[in-house]
Amino acid sequence: MTVNSLKNHPHLAGEICVTLNWQEIKELKSVISECEDDKDMQQMASEVLSEATEGEKKFQVLLLKSLLPKDDADERDCILEVRAGTGGEEASLFAMDIFKMYEKYSVKKGWKYEVLEVAESDLKGYKEAIASISGTSVYRKLKFESGIHRVQRVPVTEKAGRVHTSAVSVAILPQADQLDVKLRNEDLRIDTYRSGGSGGQHANTTNSAVRITHMPSGITVSIQDQRSQHMNKAKALKILCAKLYEIERLSNQSSRSKLRLKQIGSGDRSERIRTYNFPQGRVTDHRVGITTHSIDDVLQGDDLDAFIDALLLREEMDAIALFSST
Amino acid sequence: MRLSFIRPISCCAVSSPTTLVKPQTPLFLRPPTFKTTLTDLKKWHLWAKSLASSVGSAFLNLDNGPDSNQLLRELNWLIEDAIGTPKSILEQPHKSRNGNSTVLIRTCLDELYVLWKQRVEERRPFQYVVGCEHWRDLVLSVQEGVLIPRPETELIVDLVDEAIKENEELRDGLWGDLGTGSGALAIGIARILGSKGRVIATDLSPVATAVASYNVQRYDLEEKVHVKQGSWFEPLRDNEGEFVGLVSNPPYIPSKDIGGLQAEVGRHEPRLALDGGASGMNDLIHLCDGAVSMLKPGGFFAFETNGDEQSKFLVHYIETKKQGSFSKVKMVSDFAGIQRFITGFRGR
Numbered sequence: 001m002t003v004n005s006l007k008n009h010p011h012l013a014g015e016i017c018v019t020l021n022w023q024e025i026k027e028l029k030s031v032i033s034e035c036e037d038d039k040d041m042q043q044m045a046s047e048v049l050s051e052a053t054e055g056e057k058k059f060q061v062l063l064l065k066s067l068l069p070k071d072d073a074d075e076r077d078c079i080l081e082v083r084a085g086t087g088g089e090e091a092s093l094f095a096m097d098i099f100k101m102y103e104k105y106s107v108k109k110g111w112k113y114e115v116l117e118v119a120e121s122d123l124k125g126y127k128e129a130i131a132s133i134s135g136t137s138v139y140r141k142l143k144f145e146s147g148i149h150r151v152q153r154v155p156v157t158e159k160a161g162r163v164h165t166s167a168v169s170v171a172i173l174p175q176a177d178q179l180d181v182k183l184r185n186e187d188l189r190i191d192t193y194r195s196g197g198s199g200g201q202h203a204n205t206t207n208s209a210v211r212i213t214h215m216p217s218g219i220t221v222s223i224q225d226q227r228s229q230h231m232n233k234a235k236a237l238k239i240l241c242a243k244l245y246e247i248e249r250l251s252n253q254s255s256r257s258k259l260r261l262k263q264i265g266s267g268d269r270s271e272r273i274r275t276y277n278f279p280q281g282r283v284t285d286h287r288v289g290i291t292t293h294s295i296d297d298v299l300q301g302d303d304l305d306a307f308i309d310a311l312l313l314r315e316e317m318d319a320i321a322l323f324s325s326t
Numbered sequence: 327m328r329l330s331f332i333r334p335i336s337c338c339a340v341s342s343p344t345t346l347v348k349p350q351t352p353l354f355l356r357p358p359t360f361k362t363t364l365t366d367l368k369k370w371h372l373w374a375k376s377l378a379s380s381v382g383s384a385f386l387n388l389d390n391g392p393d394s395n396q397l398l399r400e401l402n403w404l405i406e407d408a409i410g411t412p413k414s415i416l417e418q419p420h421k422s423r424n425g426n427s428t429v430l431i432r433t434c435l436d437e438l439y440v441l442w443k444q445r446v447e448e449r450r451p452f453q454y455v456v457g458c459e460h461w462r463d464l465v466l467s468v469q470e471g472v473l474i475p476r477p478e479t480e481l482i483v484d485l486v487d488e489a490i491k492e493n494e495e496l497r498d499g500l501w502g503d504l505g506t507g508s509g510a511l512a513i514g515i516a517r518i519l520g521s522k523g524r525v526i527a528t529d530l531s532p533v534a535t536a537v538a539s540y541n542v543q544r545y546d547l548e549e550k551v552h553v554k555q556g557s558w559f560e561p562l563r564d565n566e567g568e569f570v571g572l573v574s575n576p577p578y579i580p581s582k583d584i585g586g587l588q589a590e591v592g593r594h595e596p597r598l599a600l601d602g603g604a605s606g607m608n609d610l611i612h613l614c615d616g617a618v619s620m621l622k623p624g625g626f627f628a629f630e631t632n633g634d635e636q637s638k639f640l641v642h643y644i645e646t647k648k649q650g651s652f653s654k655v656k657m658v659s660d661f662a663g664i665q666r667f668i669t670g671f672r673g674r
Contacts, residue, residue: 192477192661197390198633199662200478201579201600204451204590205392206400208477210661227403227460229477229661234463 025052068319071143073174073249077134078142079116079242080172084127085148087166090155092125094276095168097299098149099129102142104301111135116235117225123157130239132175139174144287144311146172147271153278163279167272175238176245183241189213190233193222212236219243274307283307288314347536350469352457358410358430365425366435374401374442381446389588391449400452404442407456408432449589459508466508466541471533473599475510478660479575482628483514485658485669486571489626490518496626498522499570504558504613505529507599509538509551511573516542516550525551528561531598558609559616569620574613575630580606606632607639614644618651621672628658628669637665644670 028049035041082099084091099118106113116130133142149168154161193211197203209224210232221243223236275284276295283298284291288310297303378397385391392400410430431438444450453459453474459466461475462483468474490496497520503512506527516525527542529535535555542551554561562569579600584592591600602609610629617627631637637657644655655670 190661191663194662199660199664200476200630200632200666201473201575201577202583202591203390203476203588204453204474204595205396205477206403206452207392207396228462228464228480230462230480231460 022056025049025056028052064320065316068316071140073143074140075137076139076174076176077132078139078172078174079239080131080133080142080170082126082129083169083171084121084125085167085169087151087164089121089123089125089157090151090153090164091166091168092121092127093123093156094125094149094151094153094166095129096124096126098168098170099126099131101299101301101304102131102133102145105304106133106135106301108301109135109141111138115225116239117223132235132238134175139172140312141308142172143174144273144308144315145170147273150272150275151278152275169270173242173246174249176241178237178241181241181244181248183214183244187215189215192229208232210236212240214240214244217244217247285310287311347471347533349467349537349540350457352407352465352467353404353432354407354456354458354465356432358432360431360434361428362431362435363425364427364429367429367431368425370435370438371401371405373439374404377442377446385449385589389586391588391590397446400445401442403452404438404445404456407458408438449593451590451594454594461510462514464510464513464541464545466510466513467537467544468508469533469537470594471531471596472537473507473534473575473595475508476575478662478666479510479630480514481658481660482511482573482575482630482667483518485628485667486515486573486626487518489571489628489669493624493626495624496570499524499622499625500565500568501525501571501573502562502565502569502620503527504572504574505576505599505609506538506553507534507575509541509553511575512538512551512553513541513545513547515571515573516547517545519550523550526562526565527551527553528556528558529553530555530557531596533596534599558612559620562620566619567622569625570622571626571628572613572617572621573628576602576609576613578602578606578610578630578632578636580604580632602632607636610636610640611643614640614648617672618648623672623674625672626669627652627672628667630667631665633664633666637668640668644668 028045031045032042032049035045080099080102082095082102084095087094103113112134114132114134116132118129119127121127147170149170150165151168152163152165155164155166158164190210190212192209194205194207194209206227207224208226208229209222210229211220211222212233213220219240221236221240223232223239226232226235273286275286276298277284278295280293281295282291282293283295285307288307290307290310292298292303292306294303298306375398378401379394381392381394381397383393386393408431410432433441441455445452445455451474453468454470457467457469459468459474461477462480466475486501497518501512501515501519501523503509503515503525506512506529509527512525512527516523519525527538529538532555535553539553542548542553577598577600579587579602581601581604583606584597584601586592587600610631613629621627629640631640641655641657644652651673652670653673655668657665658667658669660666
């Protein structure tokens with residue numbers, strides 16, 4: 001096999017490395033047994049041997065990983081949607097905390113975090129907020145954040161000091177472009193849901209809200225926060241594409257990857273995945289059963305990796321288990 | 327400075343093409359050299375919010391003007407443009423900063439009071455208050471004497487883009503933007519043209535040509551866009567028959583409707599850019615007539631109109647009076663469903 005043809009079979013390259021490594025290990029072992037009189041030589045050989053054994057293990061893991069099925073969305077950017085659920089104003093305030101947690105986390109990761117739309121509640125919490133996050137492996141890192149995040153704390157609105165339980169739903173959608181979802185202009189209806197009038201030169205308005213309706217699916221997306229109609233439209237289209245892509249992914253997923261998803265959590269927005277308990281200062285992830293007692297660090301985006309890394313490891317282990325069982 | 331911005335309409339007239347107009351720098355581009363305290367800024371913010379809230383839907387009912395919600399959104403944008411460090415300083419919890427801490431702003435606090443009063447009480451357009459308009463992916467400088475580009479007009483750039491994608495020859499040719507105002511269309515089109523593509527933008531108003539030149543320069547397009555002062559095709563005589571495309575958003579409001587316009591428009595925007603004569607179509611007809619000799623065979627045109635009735639009239643006018651000169655003439659709707667544009671091609 002030539003080097004060039006190896007490039008087309010990276011997993012074989014790994015295999016060959018492992019084979020070479022095996023040979024080296026075999027030789028080192030024979031050196032050790034043959035040089036019983038030369039202690040220095042023996043010592044040196046066993047040092048090299050332990051390095052080689054270590055290296056060989058790493059190779060094997062890498063090789064295994066390279067053979068595991070991958071989510072092709074892993075490298076994509078994502079759309080983050082946070083919605084206040086049960087719990088009224090308190091849920092909206094917590095939705096804002098969660099939204100900002102991901103912003104801080106993104107900044108720390110060197111990702112670009114762009115707010116697309118915020119619907120404020122009366123107390124300046126967020127009824128709904130949408131952001132676009134872009135950078136390296138954004139979707140891979142954040143995909144397991146989808147689900148219900150529950151909060152237990154004394155709301156600022158609570159006079160009697162009782163602890164309330166509220167919920168916020170988070171959705172992470174991989175970003176897609178119009179080609180990914182084969183979007184056709186004729187399937188879109190774009191309108192400015194403004195009150196009548198002649199428009200054009202007659203009107204001076206800074207309201208350039210745009211609503212896009214995808215007629216085949218009936219999905220509508222409205223954006224009004226941007227300062228130009230063109231930008232409102234671009235953002236609405238971005239969200240629409242992500243939604244259509246997600247629908248397509250869910251319906252196309254093979255039974256095998258569905259199984260993988262099931263093991264960590266359905267990815268379903270209605271599944272309760274995490275609880276933030278303020279009186280006890282703890283955050284618990286119900287899927288990996290991990291609890292951290294630094295709730296502030298989590299909300300500052302510092303400690304979120306504790307969960308994310310555990311979930312990614314779990315995904316990998318599940319995949320390995322599934323892989324070796326088939 | 328109160329009211330100094332309201333110019334008599336006649337000052338924009340033809341007589342002095344050499345008038346030097348110095349374009350104003352938009353608020354967001356000025357250096358943050360003014361200092362205030364967080365407490366004072368918050369005080370101003372509260373005052374401004376309550377002024378905006380007091381409007382309710384009064385302007386909306388009166389002349390389709392802005393309601394409180396719209397004004398409050400504009401207030402957020404004013405803060406965004408005025409504050410040196412925009413990170414929602416006013417929303418931050420009290421613990422992290424004390425009231426005496428300094429905030430850097432791009433104009434003095436007194437001026438912020440004046441500006442917001444002008445916005446609400448005098449109905450001065452928000453875009454003149456901050457000196458810019460966000461249009462497509464551009465931020466264009468605007469000031470009194472220049473029409474604020476409208477969201478509907480953004481679509482003309484998309485129409486040009488579609489025409490170019492269908493016939494790549496248009497990408498490297500000469501384009502004309504007649505009555506360019508702030509330069510919006512010329513700049514929007516220049517950015518989708520190829521390396522040889524050029525735009526000539528004309529306007530009768532010296533304020534408009536000064537502002538358009540400033541915007542062209544801000545987007546580094548001096549090589550691609552030439553701004554010339556003069557009426558419609560007059561500055562283009564040397565290039566007759568050379569254009570692969572012509573676009574325009576000419577004045578199209580019938581004279582009798584000018585008095586009833588929304589206050590932001592009628593009281594503050596230049597009549598020169600709005601009043602299209604008795605039928606509103608004086609300039610549009612002039613443009614359709616002129617396009618025959620200015621466009622190359624196969625050249626494209628897109629003009630904005632007052633909507634359904636004017637568009638229908640103009641399509642009919644071209645098909646009967648300019649028989650054989652144009653092909654594929656059609657009306658195109660804006661996002662509000664109004665037949666806002668007419669487009670077509672010069673016959674080959």
